[in-house]
Amino acid sequence: MDMAKRALITGVTGQDGSYLSELLLEKGYDVHGMIRRSSVDYRERIAHLEGNPRFHLHYGDLGDSMSMMQVIGTVRPDEIYNLAAQSHVQVSFDVPEYTADVVAIGVLRVLEAVRLCGLAETCRIYQASTSELYGKVEEVPQRETTPFHPYSPYAVAKQYGFWIVREYREAYHMFCCSGILFNHESERRGETFVTRKITLAAARIAQGKQDKLYLGNLSSLRDWGYAKDYVECMWLILQNEKPEDYVIATGQQHSVREFATLAFHYAGIELEWQGEGLEEQGIDAADGRVLVEVSPDFYRPTDVVNLWGDPSKAKKELGWNPTRTSFEELVKIMVDHDMEKVAVERAEEHIKTNLEEYLEKGVVK
Numbered sequence: 001m002d003m004a005k006r007a008l009i010t011g012v013t014g015q016d017g018s019y020l021s022e023l024l025l026e027k028g029y030d031v032h033g034m035i036r037r038s039s040v041d042y043r044e045r046i047a048h049l050e051g052n053p054r055f056h057l058h059y060g061d062l063g064d065s066m067s068m069m070q071v072i073g074t075v076r077p078d079e080i081y082n083l084a085a086q087s088h089v090q091v092s093f094d095v096p097e098y099t100a101d102v103v104a105i106g107v108l109r110v111l112e113a114v115r116l117c118g119l120a121e122t123c124r125i126y127q128a129s130t131s132e133l134y135g136k137v138e139e140v141p142q143r144e145t146t147p148f149h150p151y152s153p154y155a156v157a158k159q160y161g162f163w164i165v166r167e168y169r170e171a172y173h174m175f176c177c178s179g180i181l182f183n184h185e186s187e188r189r190g191e192t193f194v195t196r197k198i199t200l201a202a203a204r205i206a207q208g209k210q211d212k213l214y215l216g217n218l219s220s221l222r223d224w225g226y227a228k229d230y231v232e233c234m235w236l237i238l239q240n241e242k243p244e245d246y247v248i249a250t251g252q253q254h255s256v257r258e259f260a261t262l263a264f265h266y267a268g269i270e271l272e273w274q275g276e277g278l279e280e281q282g283i284d285a286a287d288g289r290v291l292v293e294v295s296p297d298f299y300r301p302t303d304v305v306n307l308w309g310d311p312s313k314a315k316k317e318l319g320w321n322p323t324r325t326s327f328e329e330l331v332k333i334m335v336d337h338d339m340e341k342v343a344v345e346r347a348e349e350h351i352k353t354n355l356e357e358y359l360e361k362g363v364v365k
């Protein structure tokens with residue numbers, strides 16, 4: 001009989017879901033991913049896993065308790081990784097009610113489905129919590145004991161998720177934990193998060209496909225790690241003897257401006273910064289072209305500007321190495337990926353244009 005562990009991942013099509021699927025498959029798990037119904041079946045980040053006999057997909061939505069009951073009741077997982085969320089902070093100001101439903105009540109739906117399906121004693125649950133809980137920070141760096149001060153509708157919703165997990169742990173003795181993860185990025189990061197927006201723009205500008213990049217708060221500080229390293233911690237948290245919450249971070253902090261400077265450097269452009277606030281500009285040192293400008297469109301009603309995590313507890317208790325991939329390596333991985341992506345797009349455009357011309361001229365029929 002196959003005794004492989006069964007894991008259910010909500011948010012399997014996201015950045016973290018795709019890396020976690022790969023990790024769990026490598027570890028011999030049967031991986032069940034939950035996906036949302038949509039009019040087009042396009043799942044770029046997990047396309048390479050489909051067809052693997054140990055990788056299964058199920059339709060469900062965190063906004064719908066019945067589908068959660070159905071998926072959890074069918075899969076009867078040993079471990080659930082609840083990664084699904086409306087995860088964009090700026091978007092949470094635009095759709096606060098939807099964000100609250102999925103990001104806050106969605107967690108309750110997972111926990112209740114586990115309990116009602118009779119899995120409370122056997123199923124371990126990981127909740128994707130966030131450094132955004134520290135928001136308008138009350139301590140630097142932030143650790144497990146730092147008071148929360150959520151500073152966006154997204155963060156307020158995640159705070160409910162954090163506390164309901166703790167409540168179920170205490171009330172029903174369930175093995176459920178939160179990983180308080182600081183920002184983690186990769187070549188699979190969504191294109192509207194600041195790091196990926198920068199690496200893609202640097203690649204396009206370097207290859208003549210874009211003139212300028214517009215950003216918001218350049219002085220915002222983040223503790224950026226590599227997503228591939230961080231999913232390992234999610235797994236480690238569930239293999240622990242006791243259910244506990246952990247800060248997962250690198251322990252190093254950089255500004256958006258520093259990220260942009262390094263990304264452009266790897267794309268072959270040295271940026272120099274001039275001016276302040278809305279007038280600040282990133283200028284190409286080689287020819288004086290203005291390549292980066294600040295736009296108030298990317299400022300947030302309340303912005304979190306000083307995130308810096310202390311991963312000591314995870315290092316000591318989980319044996320996790322927070323700096324396996326350095327900041328410089330992370331930026332390089334992302335820029336190299338996007339330079340290649342843009343080069344391929346340019347080649348495809350070139351082939352298409354030539355083909356159209358040949359067809360018009362009758363050279364190719």
Ligand code: NAP
Nearest residue numbers: 011013014015016061062083084085087128130181183184
């Ligand atoms: P992501 O790339 O935005 O992925 C989000 C995933 O959630 C996608 O698979 C999305 O599906 C799914 N989803 C959204 N709404 C859903 C719903 N109503 N029902 C079911 N699935 C839904 O996010 P990520 O960067 O991988 O982050 C994973 C989790 O960690 C999130 O909970 C995020 O809030 C949290 N987190 C992330 C970071 C970070 O720096 N990345 C840090 C701390 C915490 P579609 O593909 O269909 O949209």
Ligand code: GDD
Nearest residue numbers: 087089130131132182183192193194195215216217220298
């Ligand atoms: N997105 C974006 N776009 N952010 C910008 C821009 C821009 O043009 N310009 C400056 N920023 C600043 C934001 O104001 C913020 O202070 C910082 O860059 C990081 O923004 P994001 O990359 O959008 O990430 P986030 O920190 O708000 O949220 C991410 O990390 C959280 C963990 O701390 C998301 O992945 C969340 O889901 C996650 O919980």
